[in-house]
Amino acid sequence: MTATEPIAESTFPPAIAEAATAALESTFSAIFGENPTRDLKGSRNSNGPCVAGIISFIGEITWSLTWVIPQEIAPVLAQKFTGFEIPFDSPDMGEMAAELVNVLAGDVVAQLEKRCIKAQMSLPTVARGDHLEFTPSKGPGVVYLDFTCTQGNFWFRLVAAKCGRLTGRRSGT
Amino acid sequence: MGTPLRALIIDDSGIMRKMVMKGLNDSQLATFEFVEAVDGKDALDKVMAGEFHIAFVDWNMPNMSGVEFVKEVRTLEKTKDDDAMPMVMVTSEKTMGKVQEALDEAGADSFISKPFTVEELKYKLKKHVDRAQLNQVRKARKQRQLAAPESKPSGGFFSNLFG
Numbered sequence: 001m002t003a004t005e006p007i008a009e010s011t012f013p014p015a016i017a018e019a020a021t022a023a024l025e026s027t028f029s030a031i032f033g034e035n036p037t038r039d040l041k042g043s044r045n046s047n048g049p050c051v052a053g054i055i056s057f058i059g060e061i062t063w064s065l066t067w068v069i070p071q072e073i074a075p076v077l078a079q080k081f082t083g084f085e086i087p088f089d090s091p092d093m094g095e096m097a098a099e100l101v102n103v104l105a106g107d108v109v110a111q112l113e114k115r116c117i118k119a120q121m122s123l124p125t126v127a128r129g130d131h132l133e134f135t136p137s138k139g140p141g142v143v144y145l146d147f148t149c150t151q152g153n154f155w156f157r158l159v160a161a162k163c164g165r166l167t168g169r170r171s172g173t
Numbered sequence: 174m175g176t177p178l179r180a181l182i183i184d185d186s187g188i189m190r191k192m193v194m195k196g197l198n199d200s201q202l203a204t205f206e207f208v209e210a211v212d213g214k215d216a217l218d219k220v221m222a223g224e225f226h227i228a229f230v231d232w233n234m235p236n237m238s239g240v241e242f243v244k245e246v247r248t249l250e251k252t253k254d255d256d257a258m259p260m261v262m263v264t265s266e267k268t269m270g271k272v273q274e275a276l277d278e279a280g281a282d283s284f285i286s287k288p289f290t291v292e293e294l295k296y297k298l299k300k301h302v303d304r305a306q307l308n309q310v311r312k313a314r315k316q317r318q319l320a321a322p323e324s325k326p327s328g329g330f331f332s333n334l335f336g
Contacts, residue, residue, distance in 0.1 A: 031288050081288070082192050095188040102186075102233070103287045106265030113268050121265075123185070123233055 012141025012160050013061060019111035020065060020158055021145060027104045032080050032149065039146040039153065048072070051093055052127040053101025057108070059119035062161040065108065067101045068132060073151035098124040177206040178305050179224060183216040183239065184231035193229050193263055199291045202302040213237025217245055225258060227305040230281070232264035232271070239264065240279045247280040256308060259301040261285060
């Protein structure tokens with residue numbers, strides 16, 4: 001993508017998806033000591049309890065990132081991230097998911113800056129549920145990024161609230 | 174180990190406050206007595222009500238951000254740098270612009286990006302913890318001097334003389 005290339009209204013900006021992917025790979029390996037593998041088949045499985053950390057980005061475009069962590073792997077990731085044992089049903093598990101996505105978001109902003117895309121992150125929020133299902137949005141771009149690690153699968157959902165011609169504009173222009 | 178350092182841990186995430194406290198204890202840089210605050214406003218109230226030797230401050234928080242808190246404290250201190258409370262930003266923000274804003278504009282002393290390791294805490298915090306301990310000793314000495322009665326020769330010769 002070039003700096004002035006327009007983005008189709010229904011497409012999630014590829015530069016942002018690329019930055020987010022780079023950030024989540026580096027953040028995951030920094031925290032958990034392993035490189036997650038991208039699952040291109042998109043075999044996300046939400047047939048069970050999940051916890052999700054959600055954060056928004058405001059800047060040249062507005063978009064959100066959701067990190068969905070199934071119950072099977074959440075306590076293991078929580079232990080590695082915090083150094084504490086955190087039961088899946090405890091309030092601390094929600095805080096852990098929020099903090100995890102918050103740390104990731106810091107890296108996303110840094111990755112976007114490298115690509116000359118300005119963004120500021122919001123405070124994180126948390127969602128929990130069984131059989132977590134995302135209703136497809138109409139219009140704006142949606143991207144799923146599926147990963148596997150030693151403990152199991154997890155995935156990300158990127159949703160652009162507003163895609164436009166400004167996406168990818170270089171800072172200062 | 175001397176008197177514990179009173180450390181203010183400011184983060185809207187309870188789990189992150191626990192992680193920072195655990196990291197500081199594991200670093201063995203000092204003995205800490207922790208007080209927790211859930212946002213900048215809560216922290217400012219606590220600073221105005223009590224004495225702290227060092228503060229660890231998150232950036233993005235509701236009510237008052239970490240950077241706003243640091244600016245408020247620096248305005249309140251109005252004292253020379255040696256006596257200023259060391260304040261360390263512990264945040265997921267990591268762009269150079271944010272680092273500069275925290276250190277140069279707000280007046281924070283150091284900047285630690287999450288996730289952090291104990292080794293990183295040790296490396297980045299040593300001099301700030303040392304300064305906090307020095308401030309603690311200096312303040313304790315001042316308080317002892319203020320608390321002591323008017324200096325009046327006592328005992329021996331003067332006691333005998335003025336009876």
